[in-house]
Amino acid sequence: MAVVVVESPAKAKTINKYLGPGFTVLASYGHVRDLPPKDGSVDPENEFEMLWEVGAASKKHVKAIADALKDDNELILATDPDREGEAISWHLQETLTKRRAIKKDTPVSRVVFNAITKTAVTEAMKNPRQVDMELVEAYLARRALDYLVGFKLSPVLWRRLPGAKSAGRVQSVCLRLIVDREMEIEAFNPREYWTVGASLSTPRGQQFDARLTSLGGKRLDKFDLANETEAELAVQAVMSRDLTVQSVEAKPANRNPSAPFMTSTLQQEASRKYGMGARQTMSAAQRLYEAGLITYMRTDGIDMAPEAVQAARAVIDKRYGAQYVPEQPRLYKNKAK
Template identity: 40%
Template sequence: MFNEITKKAVKEALENPTELNPDRVYAQQARRILDRLVGYKISPILWKKVHRGLSAGRVQSVALRIVCEREREIQAFQSKEYWSITLDLEGSCEPKFQAKLLKIADKKAEIDNKDAADKILKDLEGTPLILESITKKERKRNPSAPFITSSLQQEASRKLNFSPKKTMMLAQKLYEGIKLEKKGTVGLITFYGTDSVRLSDQALEEVRNFIPERYGKDYLPSKPNMYKSKKSAQEAHEAIRPTDVSLDPNFLKDHLEKGFISSLSIDLVPFCILFKWFRVF
């Protein structure tokens, strides 16, 4: 078994065959039966109501129902007018800062219309304000967990405005690999359909060797950051990660075979995010 399309991974899988796991066979058979129980009944309805040739499956049908139920809840929501007041303040010395009105007469500030907001602003106009105290805190932000399918889609949407479909299309290309000079076709990421944040021991060892070489020992945690997958996670595959940390985006640009450069800018954008994300380990 292998989880990435690289020469090393495929070779190790061939050299270390495992016994057939009957539970996995039964699981595949169960999925196939469920596909037929759901798809054979719902697909004909799609043909009549939407468009002929469409298909419904055990996964997307349930997900679509959840989306529809949520949309009905959104449409049924009764909005309530609410106002907040934020002041731009400047004292006798720098820096300028903002202050939000939270309480009025020791009670939560509830401003439900424009007239009330205007009255408060008028009352505050020209009133001297006193900065009573300053609290300084140190915050420690732990690295985010490795990518799973959903978090990869979310990050690509947030940073690149990519649709889930576009993200998965590019992830498929990265998984299948690109042609590099003297290396042939190399898969750049592990399998992209996963709900597990687990990383292989080999991947952890590789990145922990990479960090002190590239950034210095001070940036290497004493032990790897470990994350737990959700209880419902099947964990059939490890998290989405680069197959080789030495193949960074700059290296790939310099070693692409001719003909691949035209698609480089779009194909490697999600890989750049993945590569930067993975280096925190």
């Protein structure tokens, strides 16, 4: 038997059903260690040494995992497949080693899966690895930067803006972007230009809007009608003759289905269609993921699980007919490398 550690109790319950009685599945309830909120937790003069402490709420979860390892001397870390998930696994391994719950003969492995389905979970268990220290080091650099920027900039912010909250890595960059944009606005040189449009109707009474794009045989650029007088002259030139439709072009257009959601597009669509904020969207997505209904949502990847693609094709075939199922499944790739 082995002790499997995931992040949330809902996920633990689902995975426990897939793995069966040969495994003990427990939840860490997120991060188990953090930097104490005091000066000196990150030491830039000593190779950025970081002092960690187990949170008060996490002590009972760490104890439960340590107690389980007394009976099952194997640990499988199955936290989320991202940088934070890797960091949680590393924190757990370090904490349990200090507690001597992990002994020299205790096998410790790391498994990752992008979907909580039986196939994905059982396949991940067949391909264990060690904790990816490059991902962990990326996390440590980010945490050190968060901490140092916050402790150095927050006092300045409090002195300049009484009542303001803390500064940080993200807020500082956002402020810089806002300042740069404001400087562009202040340096903007306003310039007048006019456009000419007409509301027209067909002999059948259909209404449509038209915009003047060429005048006197010359295509109009944005600033060609520089003032009201020139615009009025253009209107008079148009009104002095009868308007006719010279040609109508019909062009076929193909519309392809959108790519699967990634974090940003999921939040954009939820906001546009349902007015949901980012936090509400990700909370709903987290519950769907833990129930095994969607793949991992904190990602820029647009890959889909093969079993999900085949299941979707089967449903379309059954409900709507084979003519609506493409011969080959669509494959999506990220534009960015």
